[in-house]
Amino acid sequence: MANKKQITFENFSYLIIFGLALLVRLLMLGKAPLGEFEATWAYQAWELAQGQTSHVGLQASYLTLTEGLFSLFTSSNALARFWPAVIGSFIVCFPFFFRAKLGQKAALVMALGLALDPGLVAVSRLAGGPILALVFSLLAMGFYYLKKPVWAMIFGGLALFAGPALWMGALGLALTFGVSHLAGAFEWSTHIRAWFSTSPSGSAGKRSFPWGFALALGVVTMQGTLFLQHYQGLSAWLDALPAYAAGWVHPSGVHAVRLLAALLVYQPLALIFGLIAAGRAWVTGEKTARFLSIWFVSALALGLLYPGRQVYDLIWALVPLWALAAMELIRGLETVKSFLVTRIHAASIFVLFALTWLSFVTLVTTGVGDDKWWLRWVVMGATLLLIGLATSIVHAGWSWPVAKKGLVVGVCAAFGTYLLAAMVGAAYLRPANPQELWHPGSGGVQMELLQESLGEFGLLTTGRQDNLDFIIIGDSEVLRWGLRQYPNSHFREAMPAQTRPAFVLSPLTEIAQPWTTSYNGQDFVLETSSAWAGNIDFNWMKWLAFRDAPLDQEKVVLWVRHDAFPGVETSDTPPASSEEGVIEE
Template structure:
């Protein structure tokens, strides 16, 4: 039957646009992403590059300099993407950290791909925990490939699950192969980013194989979801192309292939049996407790809950965490492995939050949650006050007693409410604990990422670190050069100190000479020597010293009289009796330049 040009039965309902499919959860995820961007992208150049960062950045800069045949490549993917970016945005400190920071923001959005497995609440909580992760923030603000490796690992995991979810749902035998292409791209990115990816990949594969023996399993059966050989071949070729592009800059820089192969060697060298002291074995777990506090506290609650419940994502996350623990011990001097533990840990907390919040509608649950938050705040404030006044009034324990009373009152209240309404007590404990530690970790992430990335008193910071005096040193050199020659880079410089930091920050001076010793007839406008040196110079020079590197903590400044109080004061107020050991240099300026 026809009426004009219309045919009954041929009408199809139009597919809604992407803006029509947006939900409140998507809007909240965007806000979380903005918070992550604030943590990771603001003031990227606030702290000077560390020696390791400076070496990586110097390799990127040297690639575009004429006459340079060999460059240092620590992370081929970082090298390729940053080298391309510098041709557009320049080569400052912030640009050298921009690529890892962007991947650090991107990882916050990846749980959106797992929303069907995690649930809307679980997806948001996982993203929020990734956003305020102190270690994730610090890694994202570091010129290295660690942040990219974490992104690649989570993307690989999410893409495979999305492929399995699409199996049999799109009218094909193997499912939506686009997710396999995404997975292969993630694999290529991980293999060219950081040695951490190997530890995450191997434990992920072992957890996948182990999880198949559980019921219900997070993954589908081999016969039902495994792609055909033709599909594997096409996606493998695509992954190889991406690998070559990232490793060698589209075959422009072939030594990058060797850098990608060296990542496996770096991972294998991290295994060690040296260091039998208890402190060495506890170091990874102390790092976890110091920075990822929510994982060390609420994570334990989630572990016991996962053992009791029988949920696929929770079981898999628990297995992945169990496999990462031996890796932390066998590579205990590689603190980066703690980063890997955050992925399954926050996925597990996301599942826990989904079960706790999904049916939150009882007024008693909300009332108990608010009450717990107030008690947590009361305990926290009194512990902080005690740590503040104990050095001046040792006998004053009022705040300790008040904190203990609040803790006992909270424990008794939880016990009675649990016997009365188990569901309300469970929801209140989970929500209040997560909310409190998310607030705490935001401050911790800002501190570690923006202010303390070069403070060697922090457990995460590797030595040597670059001293805060370096920007002042470089600014002084620029000022003297401008006054003497009319050009910020015109002065002649001779340095007997050879470090990646000085090479990076003095890279634009064409008259820079670096050697092991200073000639007795040296007439350079500026001479840089170690502070312990007593050079014999051919002209009159004026000198002043600057801090260059932070090599550690002075042993004599460390006291063990009140270790718990000292730790609390450092965690809460960033106050420490430990003195930083510095490597200083002397900046010698020829007298006639100063007079001019």
């Protein structure tokens, strides 16, 4: 009988972790409305599905995949985010590919960290975000390491069509390999000889390689053009490089401090153990950890130095950081077998961290104006000192390995709980909210209310909710996406000079225009964005505890001409011209 492959406990664990990653990314995916950034890409995909345009933007992978969904199903916020969420879940495969280098247990811990990381989960739920570039690149690296060049070429080609974010990661990896070679953590000659010595080199391998290359080229071409419907998608990767280069000239306005704040606030568990592992590697000479530390520093440095930076550029640094943290966690957990004193020590550390956090929240709630606010700082400091004291007592009474394991388990439990809370807040409690650092903005805050108002006026005047004829002054991707089901909506740069349409949507800045005297208006919040001036210069303690931070609101006003209301006689307002595509009265 032929030997059948059996699912091992390790493989089953990866399946469970992948299912968990998929669940947390898909749960309540359509709850938050699309912001300007997301709506830009979602609306392009919808236009492609409707046949209204043949232009394929920079992110051909996202656009063609999402167009396929919109062609089969009704477009929605959830479907606009579907492929980033699903593909983002495959990030847990990366440690599986490199488990021989990382160690089996460390690879499992890394996979779990990548599955639940707040930043990676939040960015995976972002339509048009950089997660496709990251995951496709990691899969290409993994298959290359496993000596599977065809699969490596397929995912490498898909990464090329994932937009400008690819070049941020590619530049970081190029810098990593160069510095690692100089530091002795990676040797090109040794690597190349090892790769070719174990790769298919026989006659069968040589004959199959051209066919494999043709297959990879065909898959990438079909995906990039959505089965040969949009040939413009093939040039998207060429346009992505100039778009990334433009970011070195045109600043985004996102201060570098925000990237550091996101790293400290959302990834304390990975940061603590990752930095310990990096320091240990440079003392002991461990090449794998040295390479990972160089990768982390390179990706972080590029994100901080890049003028067109966004907080989500940090995802390239999170992968090596979690690899380092996982290696250090396993090293700390395997010192000795667990017994009663280790568990008591770990539980006491968890309780002390919880008390410290509760004291901090109480301080934020009561405010520094309280007469005894300074006493709470003393209590928090004393609580943290107790952690060191408890560890010293266990060290003196038993041994350092026993004390170390209890300390590692306690810190891991405390910051692991914090990580889950941060992930839930970023993904579910405050999805697509600029008060969470990972999101560029929140859009369509009152879009449903605006749609209801337009639907009521549509029923009143035409008998159908989606048949209302109105104009929209200005250009907003949020409105284009939110009102895409209104075929009689027309975008204009300004109010037509000789017409007064019955229904108008305009920015709040138009409220002082003379034509508004003939209308009644109601404002709606269209989008919220961060009001932080450059860096984090507000009450950071309140933000850390409750994510409470100042926001700017962009509003739109729905104007209804006076005589469009029931029971109001028609005024002498000049009628709207049919050439303008608005209601004629």
